[in-house]
Amino acid sequence: MKNDPTRGVLELPEGHKKVLLHSCCAPCSGEVMEAIRASGIEYTIFFYNPNIHPREEYELRKSENIRFAEKHGVPFVDADYDTDNWFERAKGLEWEPERGARCTMCFDMRFERTALYAHEHGFHVITSCLGISRWKNMEQINESGVRAASRYPGMSYWTYNWRKKGGAARMIEISKRENFYQQEYCGCIYSLRDTNKWRLANGREKIVRGVKFYGMEGSAAEGEPDRGASDGCPQT
Numbered sequence: 341m342k343n344d345p346t347r348g349v350l351e352l353p354e355g356h357k358k359v360l361l362h363s364c365c366a367p368c369s370g371e372v373m374e375a376i377r378a379s380g381i382e383y384t385i386f387f388y389n390p391n392i393h394p395r396e397e398y399e400l401r402k403s404e405n406i407r408f409a410e411k412h413g414v415p416f417v418d419a420d421y422d423t424d425n426w427f428e429r430a431k432g433l434e435w436e437p438e439r440g441a442r443c444t445m446c447f448d449m450r451f452e453r454t455a456l457y458a459h460e461h462g463f464h465v466i467t468s469c470l471g472i473s474r475w476k477n478m479e480q481i482n483e484s485g486v487r488a489a490s491r492y493p494g495m496s497y498w499t500y501n502w503r504k505k506g507g508a509a510r511m512i513e514i515s516k517r518e519n520f521y522q523q524e525y526c527g528c529i530y531s532l533r534d535t536n537k538w539r540l541a542n543g544r545e546k547i548v549r550g551v552k553f554y555g556m557e558g559s560a561a562e563g564e565p566d567r568g569a570s571d572g573c574p575q576t
């Protein structure tokens with residue numbers, strides 16, 4: 341694949357040649373996958389997102405990610421949907437605002453599993469596409485990633501800023517080109533609750549899951565649209 345010249349050539353930390361990419365969904369990972377691939381870096385996708393609620397939404401987001409991985413011939417690791425553990429760790433954090441302590445827990449949990457898999461399968465570098473969305477706090481994500489990687493000697497978390505050099509715009513372009521499913525809330529039951537609450541307070545309809553795809557009429561046009569109270573992937 342020809343690289344977009346604005347991306348530049350990416351290099352992994354410490355001269356490593358392969359990376360385990362934690363992915364949350366197809367829209368967030370599309371540009372990241374194409375950028376990594378265009379730089380000739382070997383990678384595997386690790387899909388571990390027990391935060392996504394309900395199950396149908398989880399399956400839909402995952403199937404979209406698998407569809408794109410298969411198109412590129414990229415190995416895809418489908419990890420557990422261990423929601424009991426996620427809800428256990430979320431106890432007491434149910435009313436935390438987005439970008440708050442619940443989200444730190446959510447990133448920690450997902451990256452801890454990513455780092456464990458990396459350790460057991462010979463990866464020395466891990467990263468995530470979570471930070472490409474402007475709704476996310478990049479520093480918060482990077483801190484969780486670095487914390488998870490530090491559990492294993494010789495492992496590092498690649499803190500590359502995927503939004504830079506046109507990355508954020510390409511994320512939307514690729515999502516439209518591929519007609520990815522356009523999720524409308526970050527993922528957990530609490531983000532669904534809070535996004536709906538914000539929408540109703542602002543005269544909008546509640547979220548209807550599973551019906552919106554990039555490229556359809558009324559979907560994101562020039563960039564990530566306003567999601568109101570919600571945070572997360574490049575949806576709504």
Ligand code: SF4
Pocket residue numbers: 391392438439442443444446447526527528529530531571572
């Ligand atoms: S809002 Fe998003 S990042 Fe935060 S806890 Fe919920 S799913 Fe996780």
